[in-house]
Amino acid sequence: MGRRILFSLLLSCALLQVSCSGCDGGESKGAQPTDTLPLLVTQIQKCSRLYTTEVRLHKIVTYDDVVRVRGRLFAKDYAMKLPLGDRKVAIPMDATLKAYIDFSNFSEQNVSRMGDRLTVTLPDPKVVLTDTKIDQDGVREFVGLTRSHFSDRELTLFEQQGRESIIQSIPQMDIIERARASAARQLVPIFTQMGFREENVTIVFRKDLNVNDLRRLLEN
Amino acid sequence: MEHENSRQKKSLAERLTSPAGYWSLAATGVVLLVVMMAWLLRNCMSEPLLSIERSDRIELTPVQIQSIRDIGQWEFLSVTDEELVDTVRKGLFRDDHLVRIYYGTMRLGIDLAKVSEGWITTSGDSVVLTLPPVGLLDERFIDEARTQSFHESGRWSARDREALYQKARRQMLAHGLTPQNLRSAEDNADAQFRRLLRSMGFEQVIIRFGRE
Numbered sequence: 001m002g003r004r005i006l007f008s009l010l011l012s013c014a015l016l017q018v019s020c021s022g023c024d025g026g027e028s029k030g031a032q033p034t035d036t037l038p039l040l041v042t043q044i045q046k047c048s049r050l051y052t053t054e055v056r057l058h059k060i061v062t063y064d065d066v067v068r069v070r071g072r073l074f075a076k077d078y079a080m081k082l083p084l085g086d087r088k089v090a091i092p093m094d095a096t097l098k099a100y101i102d103f104s105n106f107s108e109q110n111v112s113r114m115g116d117r118l119t120v121t122l123p124d125p126k127v128v129l130t131d132t133k134i135d136q137d138g139v140r141e142f143v144g145l146t147r148s149h150f151s152d153r154e155l156t157l158f159e160q161q162g163r164e165s166i167i168q169s170i171p172q173m174d175i176i177e178r179a180r181a182s183a184a185r186q187l188v189p190i191f192t193q194m195g196f197r198e199e200n201v202t203i204v205f206r207k208d209l210n211v212n213d214l215r216r217l218l219e220n
Numbered sequence: 221m222e223h224e225n226s227r228q229k230k231s232l233a234e235r236l237t238s239p240a241g242y243w244s245l246a247a248t249g250v251v252l253l254v255v256m257m258a259w260l261l262r263n264c265m266s267e268p269l270l271s272i273e274r275s276d277r278i279e280l281t282p283v284q285i286q287s288i289r290d291i292g293q294w295e296f297l298s299v300t301d302e303e304l305v306d307t308v309r310k311g312l313f314r315d316d317h318l319v320r321i322y323y324g325t326m327r328l329g330i331d332l333a334k335v336s337e338g339w340i341t342t343s344g345d346s347v348v349l350t351l352p353p354v355g356l357l358d359e360r361f362i363d364e365a366r367t368q369s370f371h372e373s374g375r376w377s378a379r380d381r382e383a384l385y386q387k388a389r390r391q392m393l394a395h396g397l398t399p400q401n402l403r404s405a406e407d408n409a410d411a412q413f414r415r416l417l418r419s420m421g422f423e424q425v426i427i428r429f430g431r432e
Contacts, residue, residue, distance in 0.1 A: 042395055043300040046404070048412040049329075051293040051357070056286040062279045093365055094286075096358070100295070103412065108419045118420075130325070130358060132365035136378035136385075152318060152369040152376065161278055163365035169283045182290040186332060193340040194347065194420065 048103040052125070052182035055097040055175055061162035062090045065147075084144040091158055092135040095166050099125045099179030118191060119202045125179035127170055132163055180205050292332030293357045296412060297405035299326040299396035305388045309374060316374025318381075322388035324362035326396040328405035330354055336430075346424035347417050353430045354406045356397055362389055 067085040071078055101122050112119040143149050184203040191201045306319040334352035341348045364385060410427050417425045 044401065044404070045298050045300070046408045047295055047298055048408070049295040051291055051295065053288065054291045055288050058284045058286050060281045062281070064279065095365070096360065098291070098293075103416065106416060106419065111419050111421075113421060129363065130327070131360040132363050133360060134364050134381075134385075136382040139378050149375060152320070152372040152381075156320070156367050156369040158278060159365040159367065162280060163363070165280045166283055166365075173285065175288075178288060185290060186292040190340065191420075193342075194422075195342050 048106070049100040050103060050183065050186065051098045051100045052186055053099040053175060053179040055099075055173065057095045057097065057166060058092070059095065059162055059166060060090055060092045061158050061165075062088070063158050064088050067147075082146065084146045086142065086144045087147045087150065088142040089150050089155070089158065090140045091155065091162065092138040093132055093159065093162055094135065095132045095163070096130045097127055097170065097173075097175060098130050099127050099175050099182075101125055101179070101183050116197065117200045117202070118196050119204060120187065120191070121204045122180075122183060122187075124205075125176050125183065127175055127179075129163075129167060132159075132166075134159060293327075293329060294332065294409070295327045295329035295357060296354065296408040297328040297401060299328065299401060300324075301326065301392045301396050303388045303391045303395075304370065305384050305391065306371075307376075307380060307384055307387070311374075314373075316376075318372050318374075318376045318384065319370040320381075320384055320388075321368040321370055322362055322364070322385070322392075323366045324388070324392050326361050326392065327357040328354055328397075328401060329357050330409060331357065342422070345422055346426070347422040348426045348428070349413055349417070350428045351409065351413070351430065354402055354409060356393075362392070 065087040067082045069080045069082060103123075105123070110121045110123075112121070139155075141150055187203060188198060188201050192198050300323075302321055302323050304319065304321050306317060309316040330352050336350065336352075339350045362385065406429055409429075413427055414425045
């Protein structure tokens with residue numbers, strides 16, 4: 001009798017464990033998540049950067065994981081897709097790029113005044129990726145019955161590859177030229193308010209940039 | 221003679237049906253099977269007989285430019301931060317954890333779009349600058365696609381990840397957007413504008429900051 005009771009108790013515990021494990025896949029219903037573990041690494045840097053152009057980008061990273069059985073028998077190749085063995089995920093993400101002029105080393109050498117004429121030589125514009133945001137609501141996963149769900153590590157790796165791809169595509173955008181024109185549009189009104197006539201103000205930039213220069217100016 | 225032959229046949233049948241006979245037959249079968257397998261392998265060694273292949277490939281759609289706009293934001297202090305953020309879901313027998321490391325850079329400075337009319341006034345070699353208050357230039361400053369997954373147990377939804385992102389954002393703001401950092405950014409703005417205006421030929425420079 002005692003053994004039966006013990007067996008029933010163990011069976012109930014096992015069933016509870018199984019049912020609780022099944023709850024994990026839900027939308028965190030039940031117990032409220034709590035947060036702990038604070039840690040920070042902070043780097044503070046003084047600078048002087050005039051951001052002149054902002055570009056907002058959108059990208060979708062997709063990943064397709066198909067399992068096939070492949071082999072060769074009696075000099076004949078065969079390949080068979082495993083049923084219910086597909087995994088797919090699509091991750092939409094947004095990113096913001098900004099182009100800026102670095103004024104940290106700006107000095108008298110950048111300014112030339114000849115009477116009422118003013119010439120300002122500006123350093124190379126640079127581009128920085130200021131933020132990326134994953135559209136978590138827009139992420140779509142399709143996982144076959146025989147496969148496991150995407151882990152958090154896998155998802156973050158895909159996102160990192162998407163970010164890298166955005167950085168690689170910056171030189172194809174015309175952001176540097178746009179930043180130059182925008183810098184002039186921002187600075188000329190400042191100089192005119194200082195008393196210079198607009199037609200007497202000249203903003204000069206470095207020589208035309210080639211693709212290699214562009215890659216050097218990316219700061220990410 | 222016939223009697224002798226039938227006795228030999230009988231003895232062979234007896235031997236085959238005896239336990240030793242069964243073992244001999246089984247051993248012969250195994251040997252034949254091994255020989256057959258060896259033959260098959262020899263003929264199929266160039267390609268594996270059976271392999272499971274995963275075609276795991278990442279496809280990247282072209283980057284879409286949603287908008288390009290001119291801005292005039294002057295940054296004077298950048299606070300680069302990384303935060304280890306975790307969430308725990310309590311269970312009856314075990315707890316589930318999700319731990320991620322988020323990276324972000326808060327940029328403190330002034331937005332030239334917020335300057336008031338007549339923010340620069342000059343008189344001879346003197347200039348007076350009235351700047352808008354120093355603040356956070358971007359509300360979105362986390363580089364979420366750079367996030368690293370540190371630990372995961374149990375399954376977590378997109379909503380949980382979004383909540384973790386917001387948690388990281390709050391922590392970064394608490395650590396980065398401090399009165400000390402705002403003051404430091406303002407001091408640097410003062411120094412940088414003073415240097416810029418002096419290089420333009422103004423001897424007397426007065427800089428004022430607006431307040432929120």
